[in-house]
Amino acid sequence: MTAPNSMVFIIxxxxxxxxxxxTLLSSIGLYSEVFExxxxxxxxxxxxxxxxxxxxxxxxxxxxxxxxxxxxxxxIRIPIVFMTAHGDIPMALRAMKGGAVEFLTKPxxxxxxxxxxxxxxxxxxxMREREQELSSLRSRYETLTRREREVLNLVVNGLLNKQIAAxxxxxxxxxxxxxxxxxxxxxxASLAELVxxxxxxxxxxxxxxx
Amino acid sequence: MRACDTSAREMATxxxxxxxxxxxxxxxxxxxxxxxxxxGHFSNVRRAAESRSLSAIRxxxxxxxxxxxxxxxxxxxxxxxxxxxxxxxxxxxxxxAWFGGRTAGLxxxxxxxxxxxxxxxxxxxxxxxxxxxxxYFVAFVVCAVVASWVSSSKRKSxxxxxxxRNQLELRVAERTAELQISNAELRQSEHQLRLLTEVxxxxxxxxxxxxxxxxxxxxxxxxxARTMDQMRGNRLLETxxxxxRKSFGQAWQSALSSGMPLEGEWRVRGAGGHYRWFFxxxxxxxxxxxxxxxxxxxxxxxxxxxxxxxxxxxxQSELAHLSRVLTMGELAASIAHxxxxxxxxxxTYGDACMEWLSSDPPNVEQAKHAVGRIIKDGSRAGAVLxxxxxxxxxxxxxxxxxxxNEVIRESVAFLRDDFAAHDVSLRTDLAPSxxxxxxxxxxxxxxxxxxxxxxIDALKKATGGxxxxxxxxxxxxxxALIVRIEDSGVGLGPDIAGDIFKPFFxxxxxxxxxxxxxxxxxxxxxxxxxxxxxxPRGGAIFQFTIPSAQA
Numbered sequence: 001m002t003a004p005n006s007m008v009f010i011i012x013x014x015x016x017x018x019x020x021x022x023t024l025l026s027s028i029g030l031y032s033e034v035f036e037x038x039x040x041x042x043x044x045x046x047x048x049x050x051x052x053x054x055x056x057x058x059x060x061x062x063x064x065x066x067x068x069x070x071x072x073x074x075x076i077r078i079p080i081v082f083m084t085a086h087g088d089i090p091m092a093l094r095a096m097k098g099g100a101v102e103f104l105t106k107p108x109x110x111x112x113x114x115x116x117x118x119x120x121x122x123x124x125x126x127m128r129e130r131e132q133e134l135s136s137l138r139s140r141y142e143t144l145t146r147r148e149r150e151v152l153n154l155v156v157n158g159l160l161n162k163q164i165a166a167x168x169x170x171x172x173x174x175x176x177x178x179x180x181x182x183x184x185x186x187x188x189a190s191l192a193e194l195v196x197x198x199x200x201x202x203x204x205x206x207x208x209x210x
Numbered sequence: 211m212r213a214c215d216t217s218a219r220e221m222a223t224x225x226x227x228x229x230x231x232x233x234x235x236x237x238x239x240x241x242x243x244x245x246x247x248x249x250g251h252f253s254n255v256r257r258a259a260e261s262r263s264l265s266a267i268r269x270x271x272x273x274x275x276x277x278x279x280x281x282x283x284x285x286x287x288x289x290x291x292x293x294x295x296x297x298x299x300x301x302x303x304x305x306x307a308w309f310g311g312r313t314a315g316l317x318x319x320x321x322x323x324x325x326x327x328x329x330x331x332x333x334x335x336x337x338x339x340x341x342x343x344x345x346y347f348v349a350f351v352v353c354a355v356v357a358s359w360v361s362s363s364k365r366k367s368x369x370x371x372x373x374x375r376n377q378l379e380l381r382v383a384e385r386t387a388e389l390q391i392s393n394a395e396l397r398q399s400e401h402q403l404r405l406l407t408e409v410x411x412x413x414x415x416x417x418x419x420x421x422x423x424x425x426x427x428x429x430x431x432x433x434x435a436r437t438m439d440q441m442r443g444n445r446l447l448e449t450x451x452x453x454x455r456k457s458f459g460q461a462w463q464s465a466l467s468s469g470m471p472l473e474g475e476w477r478v479r480g481a482g483g484h485y486r487w488f489f490x491x492x493x494x495x496x497x498x499x500x501x502x503x504x505x506x507x508x509x510x511x512x513x514x515x516x517x518x519x520x521x522x523x524x525x526q527s528e529l530a531h532l533s534r535v536l537t538m539g540e541l542a543a544s545i546a547h548x549x550x551x552x553x554x555x556x557x558t559y560g561d562a563c564m565e566w567l568s569s570d571p572p573n574v575e576q577a578k579h580a581v582g583r584i585i586k587d588g589s590r591a592g593a594v595l596x597x598x599x600x601x602x603x604x605x606x607x608x609x610x611x612x613x614x615n616e617v618i619r620e621s622v623a624f625l626r627d628d629f630a631a632h633d634v635s636l637r638t639d640l641a642p643s644x645x646x647x648x649x650x651x652x653x654x655x656x657x658x659x660x661x662x663x664x665x666i667d668a669l670k671k672a673t674g675g676x677x678x679x680x681x682x683x684x685x686x687x688x689x690a691l692i693v694r695i696e697d698s699g700v701g702l703g704p705d706i707a708g709d710i711f712k713p714f715f716x717x718x719x720x721x722x723x724x725x726x727x728x729x730x731x732x733x734x735x736x737x738x739x740x741x742x743x744x745x746p747r748g749g750a751i752f753q754f755t756i757p758s759a760q761a
Binding site for chain 2: 014017019021024026028057058059060063064066083085086107108109110113
């Protein structure tokens, strides 16, 4: 077996259910790991591949919905597919408000489960890509000097070289040099791309991702 | 009584008129006689007899005296008149007959005849009568006899008349007294009746034959807050609830036309505008020919009764429903879970099996494994259903040797969803290798379930703090186990602690108050005890003991 390119974590206190899901996922070539409790899941090491959580509402010790909040507070962002043997609307509402991908009622169809898992994995993949892009941008941004960052901020705010030079009290030539250097270091091909990059760094346009 | 009766009758016929009044009361009224006592009668009879003999002596003495006086006076007058003056003898005879009766009259006639014959009919001073004087003498005797008879008869009829008058007077007096008594009695009974109609809890009214009301008792007037004038006529109808007015009107009309009593339940408007249920009944008063003269009606307040009846009916249906729904509701989630878990596994294994078989080449080993799990989960689902069915089935208690810990675990398994849903953290502390107990598994599960559900409800009500529920089992003595269910919920107020095991006692809005009562009877039927105590740090502890097999 090659290294997994995705991972599904299953938490259900019912051995039969978690093993059945595990078996089904492996029959279609998806990697999964099973846990009896939320506690157990927290103590495991998770590979950095797109992953999701298939979580039963009813868990020993802690309720699945509360566990969702706990993960959120701990900064662990992992898409969750909820399962329940008997759910009600308030439960489903709370799960979806908390960002759950799906709220499945047992027994569910394979298609429902698979669609939910794929959606969750895609969401995590996008999230991971964005995270990665962001961290690469951040590391590139960190290579800039203080003066280059100043120039960059003024450029993306729409100021002309001349205006920047006046504001910073340097010559227009110097501004041009800083600007060229910054664009090169940020690997931006155009001014428009540079603007998009800085906006991402500010964390503004998250909504455009979904 | 009879003695007096007979003697009185004798007196009336044989005794002289002057003595006939000796026993007037007895003679006058048979009713009055009824009131005298026997000794009184005997003395009366004796007195009557005495007075009879006394007056006999007196009247004959009187006769002799009268005739003697007549003789003396006539003898004196003889000197003055040329003819014998015999009228005074007639006067003596008549007077004797008047006062002494017929016998005294006849005695006077005899004495007068002798005296006249001897002294005044020639030859004088001899009882012989000369032939010329016979006619004169016979005429005298006949006149004397007639005078005596007329006088005594007259006296007798006068006496009889007097007696009848006396009797009549007595009877009138008696009747008057009776009438006065009965009048007083009537007034009193009328007063009592009136008092009764006012004192009775019922509302009373009466109506004329045509149905128009002409009397209402105070209670009715007070209830409807109307004056008598406001109730007169056909206005009773106005006080009936609009919904029942039509049916009351029809019932009343049909009663009036048929003469059959009116009976029914209607709501009647009270002073404050509120309505209460009344049983209204009216019966006709008929004369000898069967014509209805009046109607008498009563309105009996049956509102409390009616409400209680309705409440009872409601409670009964609620009870029947709740006992089902409650148990079902409490357990529905668990049942859904218990059944859906194996079904989920089963379906998912089925899907996996399909995948293994559809792959190229088919992975038969994996498929076999999946099918094995399908079979296992299928029978597990069956077992769950079987267990649930057993739980709801009414069966005669089946006593078997049980592991109490197993019973607890099975019961708790049914409620695991509830623990999760209400953030209850459950701690079980079951002593290992406990001796077995003899009991009914389903019933004991029911006890544990009831107690745990109670604790969960108490925890739901509690605000703040950890929601802890602890279940423990241990050996209490060599012959008994104890199971303890402890929660940090709202606890038992001292005001309710004594009542919680009573049937229908509940503090839950949806509760029917049977859980603890049933639990206690189950435990007691197992020769154990079930009781509750407050938990020192807040909450409640329920524990029950159950006899165990000796180790």
